[in-house]
Amino acid sequence: MDKTILLVDDEELFRERLAKAFSQRGFTVFTAGDFDEAMRVIGKQRPAMGVIDLKMPGRSGLELIAEARKIKPDMQLVVLTGYGSIATATEAVRLGALYYLPKPADVDDILGAFARNPELALDVDQDEFTAPSLARAEWEHINRVLTDCGGNISLAAKKLDLHRRTLQRKLQKYPPNK
Structure with missing residues (x-):
């Protein structure tokens, strides 16, 4: 089985974390941050x-x-999004996606989606899954919202229902390791 995978996501931290996890599972990983970069990787x-x-x-x-x-x-595709709707899920599958997952999704969720296609013959071991800590999940969520707000701390704080200074303190901390 060809264990090559392309990860396309504009959130660099999320993309790199997924890439590392797929690499640890024996995949050859390619990454891209946008449409054009992804098309170059697919072509090459x-x-x-x-x-x-x-x-x-x-x-x-x-x-x-x-x-x-x-x-x-014949490329098998799984779509991830933090902005899910039935219409976009239906459209993604109609265009050829195998499955549609809401963010945050981890490697095991993604491999489970790929395993829905028996032709891929993926060996999915659900026992080795370790969930990220709550601190890590919170940090990633805060950064995702901040990115969606174009880096505007006040707007992000409002969307997160936090005081602006509290959000600034959380952002000054380094991301949790696990």
């Missing part, structure tokens, strides 16, 4: 699988699914 490397964020700057993940399938029709 031809990965067997792809994990695509739906909402990215520039062209969307739905457009990427359609274009990726033109270059590599």
Whole structure:
């Protein structure tokens, strides 16, 4: 089985964390932060699988699914998004995605989605899963909201229902390791 995977997400921290986890499971990992970078990787490397964020700057993940399938029709794709709706899920599957997962999703969730296709013959071991700590999940969520707010601390604090100074203190801390 071809264990090559492309991870496409504009959130660098999330993308790199996933890349590390897939590498530890024996995958050859390629990463991209946007549509254009992903298309270059697909054209050159031809990965067997792809994990695509739906909402990215520039062209969307739905457009990427359609274009990726033109270059590599047998590429197995799973869509991740923090902005899920039934309409976009239906459209992603119609365009050729195998499955649609809401964020935050971890490697085991993603491998479970790929395992829905028996042709991939993925060996999914659910016993080795270790959940991220609550501190880590909180830190990632805060950074995701801050990114969505274009780095505007006041707006992010309002969306998170936190005082602006409290949010600033949380952001000054280093991310939890686990």
